[in-house]
Amino acid sequence: MATPQDRQLVEQWRSIQTTYFRTAGAIDRALESRFNIGLTEFEILDLVAESADAACRMKQLGERTPMTQSAMSKVVDRLDKAGLISRHSCEDDRRSLFLELTDAGRALHRAAAIEHRALLKENLA
Amino acid sequence: MATPQDRQLVEQWRSIQTTYFRTAGAIDRALESRFNIGLTEFEILDLVAESADAACRMKQLGERTPMTQSAMSKVVDRLDKAGLISRHSCEDDRRSLFLELTDAGRALHRAAAIEHRALLKENLA
């Protein structure tokens, strides 16, 4: 019933879960308390900061994160309301949006990224 | 600012996230549709099934999963209401509870575990 391979799979899975929760939790709490944004918000900022091109991005971003389309839409909405990001409708295809960091967003991302990388290093060792 | 080591950390982290979400999502949907329980519920069943001893377990279980005490309490509550688990207050320390699978719980666990292991195998390859 429970083969040794099964046990090993379960072990591996629990280890991934533990790492994931520990790391995500640590980052989330740190960003929340120091910058008032959650991990999810940071991850979108991080993705937008990474893509320097001016393509219609909302969609492409979705391909680079395990987030749902719905989740993304709401995170972006929060970031917009917080003044960290701006949404511009795309001329070529008016269904699409492309995103840009505001100055405040860029500054916050710069600071938060340091925290983020440090905690990754600490937790993924 | 973004050292190669930083990039590597971020890559590693995204890979963990992707694996985690893909796997958890797959298992969750499968268990939900076939057995009407979520991944979290299954994980508690699995832990209880594993520990054959009759110790006061609620607390110990908490040490074996990244779940919050609060989360555990609610999951156990759902499992109890679903008739899959029973809570007995502990004689020695009446603050503690210990948990036991009901027959239905044991049966469901047996069936769901097969699904669970198969999906782990599929996703953690």
Next chain:
DNA sequence: CCAATTTATATGACGCGTCATTGAATGACA
């Protein structure tokens, strides 16, 4: 050029997890 279909994003209802707190039992110790 007009349906029918498909694609990009937004939104409302809902469930679950988290935080902070509560209640209850136990322990510590003067």
Next chain:
DNA sequence: TGTCATTCAATGACGCGTCATATAAATTGG
């Protein structure tokens, strides 16, 4: 023994993610 601190579990308020759907724009086929 009485008080104060600690520990275990449950709960209510709240926020976020998910699913199903809505809206709007673009594409496709006749």
